[in-house]
Amino acid sequence: MQVVITGAAGMLGLKLVRKILDKGTLAGPDGSQVKVDRIVATDIVANPAMPTDKRVTFVAGDVFDPALIAGLITPGTGSIFHLAGVVSAGAERDFDLGYRVNLDGTRVVLEAARKLGSAPRVVFASSLAAYGGDLPDVITDEQKLTPQTSYGCQKVMGELLVMDYTRKGFIDGRSLRLPTIVVRPGKPNLAASTFASSIIREPLKGERVICPVDPSAQMPLLSPRLCIEAFIRAHELPGSDWGWNRQLMLASVDASVGDMAAALKRVAGQKAYDLIEWKIDPMIAKIVAGWPKRLSSKRALAMGFRADPSVDALIQAYIEDDMPKAG
Numbered sequence: 508m509q510v511v512i513t514g515a516a517g518m519l520g521l522k523l524v525r526k527i528l529d530k531g532t533l534a535g536p537d538g539s540q541v542k543v544d545r546i547v548a549t550d551i552v553a554n555p556a557m558p559t560d561k562r563v564t565f566v567a568g569d570v571f572d573p574a575l576i577a578g579l580i581t582p583g584t585g586s587i588f589h590l591a592g593v594v595s596a597g598a599e600r601d602f603d604l605g606y607r608v609n610l611d612g613t614r615v616v617l618e619a620a621r622k623l624g625s626a627p628r629v630v631f632a633s634s635l636a637a638y639g640g641d642l643p644d645v646i647t648d649e650q651k652l653t654p655q656t657s658y659g660c661q662k663v664m665g666e667l668l669v670m671d672y673t674r675k676g677f678i679d680g681r682s683l684r685l686p687t688i689v690v691r692p693g694k695p696n697l698a699a700s701t702f703a704s705s706i707i708r709e710p711l712k713g714e715r716v717i718c719p720v721d722p723s724a725q726m727p728l729l730s731p732r733l734c735i736e737a738f739i740r741a742h743e744l745p746g747s748d749w750g751w752n753r754q755l756m757l758a759s760v761d762a763s764v765g766d767m768a769a770a771l772k773r774v775a776g777q778k779a780y781d782l783i784e785w786k787i788d789p790m791i792a793k794i795v796a797g798w799p800k801r802l803s804s805k806r807a808l809a810m811g812f813r814a815d816p817s818v819d820a821l822i823q824a825y826i827e828d829d830m831p832k833a834g
């Protein structure tokens with residue numbers, strides 16, 4: 508079976524490629540495990556860390572290019588993981604680019620999947636940016652989707668496309684609303700939430716970091732490790748477990764930025780903690796204040812999706828999985 512991953516050179520995409528290589532099989536159309544012979548990994552940029560495994564073919568290109576995508580999602584494709592996207596601040600800064608990649612690109616992927624005529628499984632990476640406006644302290648599965656950013660609107664529209672293409676029998680789709688993924692390895696990105704990783708990652712390296720929000724700022728978090736586990740679980744569950752509702756808010760560990768700094772102190776000591784400099788950036792603080800603060804993700808937990816047990820565990824996962832080893 509062939510698996511297509513868009514956004515494969517990104518932080519989550521690359522981890523997903525590795526995970527599927529390790530696993531070796533995925534659920535096929537009838538639910539039984541089928542060997543993955545080929546992973547078509549595509550992204551607009553290349554990543555030198557892409558595995559050189561003979562099962563992986565990397566193709567550089569724009570997800571908005573229908574000819575390119577139709578040439579990748581070819582007969583024999585049983586599964587598609589659609590992760591390509593322009594992240595929050597990027598889509599807010601460039602309105603046209605955000606719509607072209609996040610909405611039109613999603614439609615291109617779904618149309619190519621539809622043309623197969625075999626209803627492949629499609630997992631779509633959505634976001635908690637789907638929520639916005641006057642939010643209650645705790646978001647439940649019943650919360651209305653009222654995004655207040657272009658990125659959030661584009662993700663909600665993507666989720667609706669996945670629902671409708673599934674209802675029509677064109678695909679077997681599943682959308683996951685991801686919390687902020689922490690700790691993100693590498694460098695800061697264009698997401699407004701990037702500081703949530705930086706305040707852990709840089710002090711662990713012995714580097715100073717500026718935290719642009721107050722310690723009381725609250726956010727739902729998920730480790731890359733459990734996020735990848737969630738992509739696989741979303742794919743593997745039979746369609747009957749999803750029913751008509753193909754949208755899912757994942758579970759999270761909910762923490763204040765102060766809790767995150769305290770966890771860093773417990774895991775890496777006072778010296779690491781002291782490397783955080785608190786300097787409020789009113790623009791970032793305002794964006795963060797509008798985000799969901801706590802999640803009650805009953806449906807995700809009932810479906811077997813997991814949250815990290817604590818912020819300490821989330822930091823530990825980064826140290827084990829991603830932190831560059833000394834020497």
Ligand SMILES: NC(=O)c1ccc[n+]([C@@H]2O[C@H](COP(=O)([O-])OP(=O)(O)OC[C@H]3O[C@@H](n4cnc5c(N)ncnc54)[C@H](O)[C@@H]3O)[C@@H](O)[C@H]2O)c1
Pocket residue numbers: 513514515516517518519520549550551552568569570571589590591592593594608612632633634635684685686687688689696700
């Ligand atoms: N990391 C998070 O905290 C988080 C939270 C919620 C949702 N998400 C979503 O999960 C997905 C993956 O996130 P990530 O953290 O790996 O982000 P990332 O930025 O590391 O990866 C996204 C990838 O999409 C690629 N891309 C951008 N424009 C493209 C285009 N025109 N054509 C093809 N590829 C293009 C980028 O090059 C990048 O490699 C994204 O869709 C993101 O919106 C992430």
